[in-house]
Amino acid sequence: MKLTVVGCSGSFPSAESACSSYLVEADGFRLLLDMGNGALGELQRHIGLYDLDAIFLSHLHADHCIDMCGYFVARYYRHEGGRCDAIPVYAPEGAEQRLTTAYADTPSPSSMSEVFDFRTLGSGTFELGPFTIRTEKVCHPVEAYGIRIEHGGRSLAYSGDTGVCDELDELARGVDLFLCEASFTHGKEDIPELHLNGREAGAHAARGGVGRLVLTHIPPWTDGERNLADARAVYDGPAELAKAGAVYEV
Ligand SMILES: [Zn+2]
Numbered sequence: 001m002k003l004t005v006v007g008c009s010g011s012f013p014s015a016e017s018a019c020s021s022y023l024v025e026a027d028g029f030r031l032l033l034d035m036g037n038g039a040l041g042e043l044q045r046h047i048g049l050y051d052l053d054a055i056f057l058s059h060l061h062a063d064h065c066i067d068m069c070g071y072f073v074a075r076y077y078r079h080e081g082g083r084c085d086a087i088p089v090y091a092p093e094g095a096e097q098r099l100t101t102a103y104a105d106t107p108s109p110s111s112m113s114e115v116f117d118f119r120t121l122g123s124g125t126f127e128l129g130p131f132t133i134r135t136e137k138v139c140h141p142v143e144a145y146g147i148r149i150e151h152g153g154r155s156l157a158y159s160g161d162t163g164v165c166d167e168l169d170e171l172a173r174g175v176d177l178f179l180c181e182a183s184f185t186h187g188k189e190d191i192p193e194l195h196l197n198g199r200e201a202g203a204h205a206a207r208g209g210v211g212r213l214v215l216t217h218i219p220p221w222t223d224g225e226r227n228l229a230d231a232r233a234v235y236d237g238p239a240e241l242a243k244a245g246a247v248y249e250v
């Protein structure tokens with residue numbers, strides 16, 4: 001699998017990065033994990049606008065899904081070749097209505113479904129293109145999912161947004177690459193059931209015995225290096241901060 005960090009800024013974009021969005025590719029299939037603020041522009045640095053095969057939205061906070069409104073325009077009003085077919089969009093219940101409301105004036109209340117085939121997420125396992133997918137509901141103020149992706153004996157997990165939870169341990173167990181949020185700073189913002197701090201992300205990685213830890217969703221006002229040091233204090237495998245444009249062969 002090839003993982004590209006399209007955007008990794010937490011909560012709002014930074015000068016260096018769009019919000020959460022990660023491209024996972026294998027066997028020519030392209031799955032996008034989240035499409036936060038600014039992600040649609042960055043995505044076009046890596047693939048064409050119409051090259052996606054499926055989209056996963058971890059939850060409906062704007063920093064994970066709001067560029068779907070722009071992507072609706074691109075697919076619905078495509079200038080060459082006419083309207084796009086509906087692409088599978090795996091998202092929590094209510095995604096279509098939420099995005100339609102955010103867009104404000106779609107031609108009809110069901111216009112989004114003409115170009116997005118919304119599929120309601122739950123906890124479970126399913127096949128998607130060449131991937132075996134497992135999703136688990138994680139711990140966040142709104143319904144939110146983490147995801148584990150397996151292909152050809154390799155695996156990666158993405159936390160989405162979450163506080164400490166057993167479900168994240170299940171997703172991360174033994175993965176080759178663990179893309180884990182670390183929004184908060186240990187000792188400063190230890191708020192349960194919202195986000196992880198660097199130490200908590202490192203502890204999840206250590207419990208899971210993951211091959212590599214990539215910390216992501218660090219807000220512009222947070223010191224990423226401090227969060228990375230906190231993670232390294234409890235996880236002794238390779239660990240780094242996600243950076244926009246970074247590519248990993250998993
Ligand atoms: Zn977020």
Ligand SMILES: [Zn+2]
Nearest residue numbers: 059061140161
């Ligand atoms: Zn969130």
